[in-house]
Amino acid sequence: MTDRPTTDRNAVLAANRAFYQAFTGRDFPAMDRLWASRLPVSCIHPGWTILFGREAVVSSWQDVLRSPRGPAVQARNERVSLYGDTAVVLCEEIVGDAVLVATNLFAREDGEWRLAHHQAGPVAEPASQILTPPDRLPPGGLLH
Template structure:
């Protein structure tokens, strides 16, 4: 089971490497060869089907001059021929007009992978932006209260 978890983590990290390096061949290699795959990019509706998913990644990569991911809280759960991966994504991306030319963002991600004769492959990727943390909201509430005093 530990070996499977390491293999699943390797495929997961390869997905992020594909994004960072705009490598469509690598992106195609990590996805399940099936029309049952689903990808949800932050702010997008669900993209269904292998061809549509790979096209969506081509669009993302073409519109992203630079991106680097820092994964934390990576958790891999394997049950038979299915694996579920959750993680937090902190990313740094190039952006016009940003003070330093870069913008940071955070998201949480879930992936479902299936074991195939060729190895583990991504069947579902869902990434959602993190808009703030409970401590940020508490700080905002305190600031609002002191402004009213």
Template sequence: MEFTTAAAVEEAFYQAFSRSSHVELMAVWAKSADVVCIHPLGPRHVGFESVSESWAQILGADEPRKFECQVVSRWSAADTAIHVVDEIISIPGNNDKFAPVLATNVYRRQAGNWLLVMHHASIDARRTVAPPGGQTRH
């Protein structure tokens, strides 16, 4: 796929994630040994193959998801862009509220084409959703 902007890559990434499409999701990644992905509470995956395997496991649930991506900040230079976003994830038909996921996405332009080279997502402990009944777990 060809992406003329980092924002276009980001949109394609979250659409693919919403559709649980591993093929579409991996099409936005640079095919490189230096790409990095860190999922919430997970280890660091380095290299295209490792990143691809991690996404295959996540998307294997084939569970429909809806993403609302709220931009916190964007920075760009000639061939690099960094986007910090809040991922608001919901599951259609499920009324549970999930804490926002904080994510940093790094994009690199190579030969005029923007691709994802790093995705780091984590849970914001300050904004976790309390369990039903207002009880907290320790």
């Protein structure tokens, strides 16, 4: 007997792991394969503006993976939300001493879960110090 949500959850988590493996391993062909071919594709790298379309997104990853300063990136606390044929993985990205948070949207294309959108952004404070967001803007200076 198959349990569809569990199967999907595991497949999405595996795709998310493959994304971070390609990232840290600077494996551009693997990264290229992970992104959807026909569905809409977009990406927001931390601090950067929105990239639309497979060509712009994949080309940005080529630059990121080529960068000599590119750090290793480790994902932790992955959590999957399933919405039928799409799924979101939210996770923390450990990049050197910094923690980022990421939204990874996967969509089913030809029966496979492929990346459709990625946004990562900085966390301003250690999670343990965060109780409630008192304001829309992050703590002083982050935007300037």
